[in-house]
Amino acid sequence: MHNTADTLVWLTIFGAAAVTYGLRIGGLLLASKLPKTGRFKRFMDALPGTILLSLIVPAALAAGPLGWIATLCTALCSLKTGNIFLSMVVGIVLVAVGRGYGF
Amino acid sequence: MNSRSPQLRDLRAGFAANLVVSLSVGAYGSVLGLMAAQKGLTWYQLLVMNLSVFAGSAQFVMVDMWVPPLPVAEIVLAVLVINMRYLLIGASLNPLFQDTRLGHKFVFMHLVADENWAMTMARFHKAPTTTWFLLGGGLCVQSAWCLGTLSGHGLGAVIANPERYGLDFSFVAVFTALVFSFWKGRRDILPWLAAAVGAAIAETLLPGKWYIICGGIAGALTAAFAPGKDGGDA
Known part of the structure; x- marks a missing residue:
C-alpha cells in the first residue's frame, strides 16, 4: 500500500515537472521558427505585460475593497518610483494593517 | 581567454x-x-x-x-x-x-x-x-x-x-x-485594457487558469493590430 502511494507521489511530481519544462524549452525552440518583425513582433513585445496583468486581474478583483485600494497603491507606487520591492511592501502592509482594524 | x-x-x-x-x-x-x-x-x-x-x-x-x-x-x-x-x-x-x-x-x-x-x-x-x-x-x-x-x-x-x-x-x-x-506609456492603455477585460471574462467562463492565456493573448493581439503611431510597418 505504502509503495503504491509513494509511486503516485513521484509520478505526480515528475509528471508536473516534465510538462512544465517542456513548455519552457518548447516556447524558446519554437520561437526561433517564427517571424521577428511587424505585427508578430508587436504581439511578442506586448506579451510580458499582458500576461502578468492577466495573472493578477481575477485575484485582484476578488480581493475586496481593501485589496482594491492596496492594489491601486501598489500600482501607483510602482509607476511613480519604479521601486518594485517598496511597491509590494506598500500593498502587503496596507492589507495587513487594514485587516488588523477589522476591514 | x-x-x-x-x-x-x-x-x-x-x-x-x-x-x-x-x-x-x-x-x-x-x-x-x-x-x-x-x-x-x-x-x-x-x-x-x-x-x-x-x-x-x-x-x-x-x-x-x-x-x-x-x-x-x-x-x-x-x-x-x-x-x-x-x-x-x-x-x-x-x-x-x-x-x-x-x-x-x-x-x-x-x-x-x-x-x-x-x-x-x-x-x-x-x-x-x-x-x-x-x-x-x-x-x-x-x-x-x-x-x-x-x-x-x-x-x-x-x-x-x-x-x-x-x-x-x-x-x-x-x-x-x-x-x-x-508600462511603456499611453500606447499600452488599449492592450492592457483588453488583457484585463479578457482575463476577467475568461476567468468567469472557463475553468482553471485559462484566463492567463486568454487575457495575455487578447492584450497582445490588440497591440499587434492597433493603429500604432510608432509601429513602422504596414
Missing part, C-alpha cells in the same frame, strides 16, 4: 537584481509550505517538487489538489494549463538566447520563473544582458523559494493565520508591482 569573468558578473548582477523580489517569493513560499505540511507532503517531497517543477502558482494548485489517492492525470493536466504561459515566456526570451548552443538553452531554461524573467526582460530593454543574468536571477528565486517553502513546512504552527498578516495578498502585490515596471 578570460571569458568567464563577464558571465560571472552577469550571474551576480542577476542574483542581486532578484534579491528584493525573492523576499516576497519566500513569503508566499512559506504559505505553500504550510499548506503542503497540512496535506501530508514530506519536506523532501516538497523540496524535489520545488527543484523540478519550480513554478509558484502551479505548485499551489498541485498542493491544493493533493488528496490521496493522488489524481495524477488531473494534477498534471492542471499544471499544463497554468503553465501554458511558459510557452509565451519562452518565446519572448528568444532574442536573449540568440547565438547560444542548444545545450545551453536546455540547461538555462529550467530556471525561468515569472520573477527572474520579468527582471531580465526589464533590463534587456535598457542594457546589454546575457542569459547569465537570467540564470543568476533563477538561482536567487529558486533559493528563496526553497527556503520559504521549507521553513513554512517546518514552522507550520508558527504562522497559524497567514491571511491575518496579508500574506495571501502578497501574490497580487508582487505581480502588481512587477507588471507596472513593463
Whole structure:
C-alpha cells in the first residue's frame, strides 16, 4: 500500500515537472521558427505585460475593497518610483494593517 | 581567454537584481509550505517538487489538489494549463538566447520563473544582458523559494493565520508591482485594457487558469493590430 502511494507521489511530481519544462524549452525552440518583425513582433513585445496583468486581474478583483485600494497603491507606487520591492511592501502592509482594524 | 569573468558578473548582477523580489517569493513560499505540511507532503517531497517543477502558482494548485489517492492525470493536466504561459515566456526570451548552443538553452531554461524573467526582460530593454543574468536571477528565486517553502513546512504552527498578516495578498502585490515596471506609456492603455477585460471574462467562463492565456493573448493581439503611431510597418 505504502509503495503504491509513494509511486503516485513521484509520478505526480515528475509528471508536473516534465510538462512544465517542456513548455519552457518548447516556447524558446519554437520561437526561433517564427517571424521577428511587424505585427508578430508587436504581439511578442506586448506579451510580458499582458500576461502578468492577466495573472493578477481575477485575484485582484476578488480581493475586496481593501485589496482594491492596496492594489491601486501598489500600482501607483510602482509607476511613480519604479521601486518594485517598496511597491509590494506598500500593498502587503496596507492589507495587513487594514485587516488588523477589522476591514 | 578570460571569458568567464563577464558571465560571472552577469550571474551576480542577476542574483542581486532578484534579491528584493525573492523576499516576497519566500513569503508566499512559506504559505505553500504550510499548506503542503497540512496535506501530508514530506519536506523532501516538497523540496524535489520545488527543484523540478519550480513554478509558484502551479505548485499551489498541485498542493491544493493533493488528496490521496493522488489524481495524477488531473494534477498534471492542471499544471499544463497554468503553465501554458511558459510557452509565451519562452518565446519572448528568444532574442536573449540568440547565438547560444542548444545545450545551453536546455540547461538555462529550467530556471525561468515569472520573477527572474520579468527582471531580465526589464533590463534587456535598457542594457546589454546575457542569459547569465537570467540564470543568476533563477538561482536567487529558486533559493528563496526553497527556503520559504521549507521553513513554512517546518514552522507550520508558527504562522497559524497567514491571511491575518496579508500574506495571501502578497501574490497580487508582487505581480502588481512587477507588471507596472513593463508600462511603456499611453500606447499600452488599449492592450492592457483588453488583457484585463479578457482575463476577467475568461476567468468567469472557463475553468482553471485559462484566463492567463486568454487575457495575455487578447492584450497582445490588440497591440499587434492597433493603429500604432510608432509601429513602422504596414
